[in-house]
Amino acid sequence: xxxxxxxxxxxxxxxxxxxxxxxxxxxxxxxxxxxxxxxxxxxxxxxxxxxxxxxxxxxxxxxxxxxxxxxxxxxxxxxxxxxxxxxxxxxxxxxxxxxxxxxxxxxxxxxxxxxxxxxxxxxxxxxxxxxxxxxxxxxxxxxxxxxxxxxxxxxxxxxxxxxxxxxxxxxxxxxxxxxxxxxxxxxxxxxxxxxxxxxxxxxxxxxxxxxxxxxxxxxxxxxxxxxxxxxxxxxxxxxxxxxxxxxxxxxxxxxxxxxxxxxxxxxxxxxxxxxxxxxxxxxxxxxxxxxxxxxxxxxxxxxxxxxxxxxxxxxxxxxxxxxxxxxxxxxxxxxxxxxxxxxxxxxxxxxxxxxxxxxxxxxxxxxxxxxxxxxxxxx
Numbered sequence: 342x343x344x345x346x347x348x349x350x351x352x353x354x355x356x357x358x359x360x361x362x363x364x365x366x367x368x369x370x371x372x373x374x375x376x377x378x379x380x381x382x383x384x385x386x387x388x389x390x391x392x393x394x395x396x397x398x399x400x401x402x403x404x405x406x407x408x409x410x411x412x413x414x415x416x417x418x419x420x421x422x423x424x425x426x427x428x429x430x431x432x433x434x435x436x437x438x439x440x441x442x443x444x445x446x447x448x449x450x451x452x453x454x455x456x457x458x459x460x461x462x463x464x465x466x467x468x469x470x471x472x473x474x475x476x477x478x479x480x481x482x483x484x485x486x487x488x489x490x491x492x493x494x495x496x497x498x499x500x501x502x503x504x505x506x507x508x509x510x511x512x513x514x515x516x517x518x519x520x521x522x523x524x525x526x527x528x529x530x531x532x533x534x535x536x537x538x539x540x541x542x543x544x545x546x547x548x549x550x551x552x553x554x555x556x557x558x559x560x561x562x563x564x565x566x567x568x569x570x571x572x573x574x575x576x577x578x579x580x581x582x583x584x585x586x587x588x589x590x591x592x593x594x595x596x597x598x599x600x601x602x603x604x605x606x607x608x609x610x611x612x613x614x615x616x617x618x619x620x621x622x623x624x625x626x627x628x629x630x631x632x633x634x635x636x637x638x639x640x641x642x643x644x645x646x647x648x649x650x651x652x653x654x655x656x657x658x659x660x661x662x663x664x665x666x667x668x669x670x671x672x673x674x675x676x677x678x679x680x681x682x683x684x685x686x687x688x689x690x691x692x693x694x695x696x697x698x699x700x701x702x703x704x705x706x707x708x709x710x711x712x713x714x715x716x717x718x719x720x
Contacts, residue, residue: 374549400540448497
């Protein structure tokens with residue numbers, strides 16, 4: 342989430358992540374926003390930060406789990422010690438044990454010298470296990486021992502070593518379901534989630550969108566040394582309606598692209614859903630079908646979905662909508678009339694199956710009515 346963080350990574354097959362520099366953190370009001378679920382997350386974090394108990398962060402990908410893990414480290418008495426991140430699925434299963442626990446010279450082919458693992462590097466600091474649900478059962482067993490008494494053994498070694506590290510885990514899947522399926526150890530699950538902090542998806546934090554967007558605009562404007570304009574109200578409305586499957590990470594990437602390209606229309610096009618598969622009408626295979634008619638119907642449905650999204654984003658102003666869609670105002674009215682868009686005070690409703698409106702309004706009549714200075718829809 343924060344572009345200022347610096348990750349010490351190698352270009353080798355196994356990313357190092359050793360001794361990651363924490364970097365700059367976003368302000369707390371950006372991290373937590375003002376939604377109730379994030380306030381609960383903040384309360385939990387503040388209560389456990391100063392302790393050494395294991396914490397499990399749960400949430401979809403891109404919800405900011407690593408940011409909270411880093412904040413836990415910075416708010417603890419281990420803040421000046423090492424912060425070691427392990428992206429579990431990024432390390433091959435055959436190498437994960439040696440990467441975590443290190444190995445002795447001669448432990449396997451290519452082990453020409455002794456190497457400390459991530460666990461040892463995190464001594465007196467914090468060890469962050471990202472996407473912990475991808476770990477093998479055998480590795481879970483060794484980490485369970487580490488959680489119980491701080492002891493472990495290097496690969497190929499016999500000496501029991503001890504370290505003092507705080508374990509912070511993150512999962513974007515349901516670990517309880519994995520325990521029931523037998524792919525995740527129940528005892529290990531019980532150890533890593535002494536306290537669980539749940540992070541909601543961005544679609545459940547719509548109230549936090551403005552502060553998050555403003556933060557990323559400010560960050561990338563300074564980083565790329567460009568002067569950017571604030572987002573329009575139309576784009577802000579599109580953001581509020583967007584589903585955000587990639588959560589905060591997706592928002593950050595969109596804003597970064599907007600800052601670099603400077604095209605708000607390109608940003609808006611990413612926010613307008615285009616479910617082509619839903620635009621296709623139902624096909625009755627019991628009778629012969631006309632491919633041309635089906636194609637026309639699918640095109641009309643998709644066209645009206647886009648028009649309705651842009652109408653709403655522009656406060657239902659048909660003048661602004663026509664300009665945004667790069668079509669004439671009369672063409673827009675013709676399309677609205679042809680698709681039975683029912684107009685009521687303050688409301689547009691798309692109803693393809695509804696009968697023509699009782700007043701028999703035509704595109705020409707709608708155009709004449711809209712030309713009146715009292716038409717508040719096109720103010």
